[in-house]
Amino acid sequence: MTQTPSASKPAAKPKATARGRAYRGVSIEKRRAERREKLLRAGTTIFGSVGFHGTSVRAICAEAGLTERYFYESFSNxxxxxxxxxxxxxxxxxxxxxxxxxxxxxxxxxxxxxxxxxxxxxxxxxxxxxxxxxxxxxxxxxxxxxxxxxxxxxxxxxxxxxxxxxxxxxxxxxxxxxxxxxxxxxxxxxxxxxxxxxxxxxxxxxxxxxxxxxxxxxxxxxxx
CATH class of the missing domain: 1.10.357.10 (Tetracycline Repressor, domain 2)
Structure with missing residues (x-):
């Protein structure tokens, strides 16, 4: 007696973890580190030219090409x-x-x-x-x-x-x-x-x- 082939199961989706999903092959930790590095470079440029008291989080983020949300991901102020x-x-x-x-x-x-x-x-x-x-x-x-x-x-x-x-x-x-x-x-x-x-x-x-x-x-x- 010929067995009926069983239907193939769909591939299981990778589980999301507390550490987050990779995006285009780059882990969330690496992307966060890259954003932090951009903010450090931008902060050095802005503080070292305009001055600490003459700038703002918004100006730093504009220099880094990031939104303020990502600033507060790495720094409290x-x-x-x-x-x-x-x-x-x-x-x-x-x-x-x-x-x-x-x-x-x-x-x-x-x-x-x-x-x-x-x-x-x-x-x-x-x-x-x-x-x-x-x-x-x-x-x-x-x-x-x-x-x-x-x-x-x-x-x-x-x-x-x-x-x-x-x-x-x-x-x-x-x-x-x-x-x-x-x-x-x-x-x-x-x-x-x-x-x-x-x-x-x-x-x-x-x-x-x-x-x-x-x-x-x-x-x-x-x-x-």
């Missing part, structure tokens, strides 16, 4: 976006300086020149980022002021570690070392801010040499 941009930019800058120093390890003059060149060239090549980390971050709210101080402390701690690595035989003086490093970081930031506000008028090499003079002078004192 403009303050949160500025804070994230500042954290990412200063982390990138610290990594650049660290790599520059690592290539000249043990050579104080070359280390100072490499680190300062990396620092000032980054500011020149990224003027919007430079304005964000040196101007726009200031005075927004107490939390961001604390974030700024923490980052400056991190840079000072990094500088202390570098000096101690160069002079392992020297007795550590914690209070003096950290105050000295804090002063040096402040000097570098203020030199950079003046340079930026003057439209990067002086060549990078001249700014590097002026800043290098300060660092090497201190290093020479520490070596005595």
């Amino acid at each position: 403009s303050d949160a976006l500025l804070s994230e941009i500042y954290e990412l930019t200063t982390s990138q800058l610290r990594q650049l300086v660290s790599r520059a120093i690592a290539y000249r390890s043990g050579e104080p003059d070359a280390m100072a020149e490499a680190a300062l060149t990396a620092y000032f060239e980054f500011l020149l090549d990224n003027p919007h980022s430079a304005r964000v980390i040196m101007v726009e971050i200031m005075g927004v709210n107490p939390q961001m002021d604390a974030q700024y101080r923490r980052v400056m402390d991190d840079f000072a701690n990094f500088l202390v570690a570098v000096f101690r690595g160069l002079h392992p035989e020297r007795r550590h003086h914690d209070t003096r070392d950290y105050l000295l490093a804090t002063g040096l970081i402040g000097a570098m930031v203020n030199m950079a801010m003046r340079w930026m506000l003057n439209g990067y008028r002086e060549p990078v090499a001249d700014v590097v040499q002026a800043a290098r003079f300060i660092l090497i002078s201190v290093n020479n004192q520490l070596s005595q």
Whole structure:
């Protein structure tokens, strides 16, 4: 007896999950990350040109090519976006300086020149980022002021570690070392801010040499 072929079942539809469906082969997580990256780039451009207090969420979204709905998917407000941009930019800058120093390890003059060149060239090549980390971050709210101080402390701690690595035989003086490093970081930031506000008028090499003079002078004192 011949069996009647059973009707083929329709293919089961993929189940929607809490993580969402893929769109054109791109997962919702990746699309969300791409939107976040667009907002970070747009925020850097707007904050670094118009200024933090002179812009709005709508302007940032227009720059990013996104609706406000997607802004609030990633950030609670403009303050949160500025804070994230500042954290990412200063982390990138610290990594650049660290790599520059690592290539000249043990050579104080070359280390100072490499680190300062990396620092000032980054500011020149990224003027919007430079304005964000040196101007726009200031005075927004107490939390961001604390974030700024923490980052400056991190840079000072990094500088202390570098000096101690160069002079392992020297007795550590914690209070003096950290105050000295804090002063040096402040000097570098203020030199950079003046340079930026003057439209990067002086060549990078001249700014590097002026800043290098300060660092090497201190290093020479520490070596005595």
